[in-house]
Amino acid sequence: MDREQRRRHYLEAMGITMWVPRLAPPGPVSAGDPDTPAPADSRQQGVEQSPSASVQGASPLGKAKFAPDVLAPEKASPIAALDWEALEARVRGCTACALHRTRTQTVFGVGNREASWLVIGEAPGEQEDLRGEPFVGRAGQLLNEMLRAVGLSRESVYIANILKCRPPQNRDPQPDEAAACEAFLQRQLALIRPCIILAVGRVAAQNLLKTDTPIGKLRGSVHRYTGIPLVVTYHPAYLLRSPLEKRKAWDDLRLALRTFRESQP
Numbered sequence: 001m002d003r004e005q006r007r008r009h010y011l012e013a014m015g016i017t018m019w020v021p022r023l024a025p026p027g028p029v030s031a032g033d034p035d036t037p038a039p040a041d042s043r044q045q046g047v048e049q050s051p052s053a054s055v056q057g058a059s060p061l062g063k064a065k066f067a068p069d070v071l072a073p074e075k076a077s078p079i080a081a082l083d084w085e086a087l088e089a090r091v092r093g094c095t096a097c098a099l100h101r102t103r104t105q106t107v108f109g110v111g112n113r114e115a116s117w118l119v120i121g122e123a124p125g126e127q128e129d130l131r132g133e134p135f136v137g138r139a140g141q142l143l144n145e146m147l148r149a150v151g152l153s154r155e156s157v158y159i160a161n162i163l164k165c166r167p168p169q170n171r172d173p174q175p176d177e178a179a180a181c182e183a184f185l186q187r188q189l190a191l192i193r194p195c196i197i198l199a200v201g202r203v204a205a206q207n208l209l210k211t212d213t214p215i216g217k218l219r220g221s222v223h224r225y226t227g228i229p230l231v232v233t234y235h236p237a238y239l240l241r242s243p244l245e246k247r248k249a250w251d252d253l254r255l256a257l258r259t260f261r262e263s264q265p
């Protein structure tokens, strides 16, 4: 399968039909073209580096370093000093809000702890609450396809949620619940030091950006969260209900990919 065929394959898996100009010349596509996702199987740090994007003088992790301002001492909570193991244990035992009474288990997050891409969703649903892993239901399958459309595997990124516990009946997180969980996510962010954040869905975007601006207005531009570029896209559960919006999600993913590539030294 060549690169173009692979791209079509991923887009089809996302449910996006490609219209190809009938007389389009078959010429090569530039390696730096953000419209051309890298193949998922030859990737380093999540996204294949074309020679022009090779990492020179980068951090040992091979990615640009951002210094999230969550590390600023005046903002630091005790959670801000925890390592991965201690953080995971703290989350597992958390009783800071009422959701601990109804959860089956906490859903900490999953993936590459040195990822360049941090994907942040809303909260665990039923499947996630049972399995202890984010995005494992139907929406999770579509999220995996969305990532693959830009050359990323689920394993290469880190996936977390605004909330670590499932809200009953999958209702929206309440402000006190999001506030109680915020330090956990901020610590994960500080440990991962991603190059880009992909906020999936209104709840993730609005909570991270501390706004009630509708998602339709938040997508399409690059925001910052603790100094890190953040791109907003639709939640895969919404895309399952509104497949015509997948085109816009594809635009968002390309914006994220372009932003990521531009962030590389």
Ligand code: URA
Binding pocket: 121, 122, 123, 124, 125, 128, 133, 134, 135, 136, 139, 161, 201, 237
């Ligand atoms: N929806 C989310 O936002 N997160 C999950 O983990 C699952 C579904």
